[in-house]
Amino acid sequence: MSKRPAKSQELSPPEDWLAQHGDALFRYAFLRLRDRAQAEDLVQETLVAALQARHGFGGRSTERTWLIGILKNKLVDYLRKGAREQPFGGLDGNDGEIDALFDAKGRWKTPPSDWGNPTSTLEQKQFWKVFADCFAALPSRHARVFAMCEFDGLDSAEVCKVFGITATNVWVMLHRARLGLRQCLESRWFGREAGRK
Amino acid sequence: MLTCKQTFLLGMESNYRQLSWRERVGVRMHLAFCSACGRFRRQMEFIRNAARRFSRDQVDADEQTRLSAEALERIARELDRYE
Numbered sequence: 180m181s182k183r184p185a186k187s188q189e190l191s192p193p194e195d196w197l198a199q200h201g202d203a204l205f206r207y208a209f210l211r212l213r214d215r216a217q218a219e220d221l222v223q224e225t226l227v228a229a230l231q232a233r234h235g236f237g238g239r240s241t242e243r244t245w246l247i248g249i250l251k252n253k254l255v256d257y258l259r260k261g262a263r264e265q266p267f268g269g270l271d272g273n274d275g276e277i278d279a280l281f282d283a284k285g286r287w288k289t290p291p292s293d294w295g296n297p298t299s300t301l302e303q304k305q306f307w308k309v310f311a312d313c314f315a316a317l318p319s320r321h322a323r324v325f326a327m328c329e330f331d332g333l334d335s336a337e338v339c340k341v342f343g344i345t346a347t348n349v350w351v352m353l354h355r356a357r358l359g360l361r362q363c364l365e366s367r368w369f370g371r372e373a374g375r376k
Numbered sequence: 377m378l379t380c381k382q383t384f385l386l387g388m389e390s391n392y393r394q395l396s397w398r399e400r401v402g403v404r405m406h407l408a409f410c411s412a413c414g415r416f417r418r419q420m421e422f423i424r425n426a427a428r429r430f431s432r433d434q435v436d437a438d439e440q441t442r443l444s445a446e447a448l449e450r451i452a453r454e455l456d457r458y459e
Contacts, residue, residue, distance in 0.1 A: 285380055
């Protein structure tokens with residue numbers, strides 16, 4: 180079992196940080212960036228910054244929360260810088276994905292199915308494996324916007340600032356990400372369940 | 377009466393623009409009669425809840441989401457320089 184820092188919220192020795200928090204920091208960064216090398220770099224930057232700032236640790240949060248807070252700032256800086264260097268540009272043109280859902284009369288080609296009891300689904304370990312896979316399969320710009328909005332609860336105005344895009348684009352990308360997840364979950368989880376019945 | 381597609385598009389647009397009174401009534405009317413669109417809305421709600429839970433519980437369903445041995449070593453070396 181990993182050692183927990185003392186209850187008085189003191190920092191554990193810095194040489195333990197990597198072993199205790201490295202994977203959690205990596206996971207946090209990887210889910211939001213979806214690039215292993217970049218996520219590893221941010222973990223390193225975070226730990227270096229933490230090392231230099233450790234005497235200012237006020238003990239108001241746990242060590243883990245403190246480190247995640249540093250990582251969060253690094254991450255936002257990183258995304259902001261990336262958006263400046265390589266702007267998102269416009270939307271990817273056609274609305275083919277949306278058109279493909281409906282027939283010429285504007286009716287669902289395949290009506291959305293009933294996903295049943297959400298609570299019991301969320302209790303199943305296997306579901307989270309599928310969810311992680313489906314998230315990993317999203318195009319990365321949609322996934323990054325989705326992560327900021329849905330994982331971190333940032334509102335669209337904040338997300339606009341980070342990525343340097345309009346609110347409309349934020350919403351469109353968020354929506355595409357949700358639709359992508361929906362389609363993936365429908366075929367890989369809910370479809371499978373229906374098939375079993 | 378709005379079509380499912382129109383209802384879908386208005387639902388998306390309502391996030392970033394104020395729908396007109398007419399549009400809002402149209403959406404409500406449609407949803408009152410269309411169970412498919414109702415199920416779609418519940419699916420979207422489900423995805424939102426799942427995402428929140430996924431990040432809150434730091435679900436680690438994917439065993440690969442951890443630092444590689446090389447990365448661990450590289451970062452440890454880097455930290456040494458600052459000690």
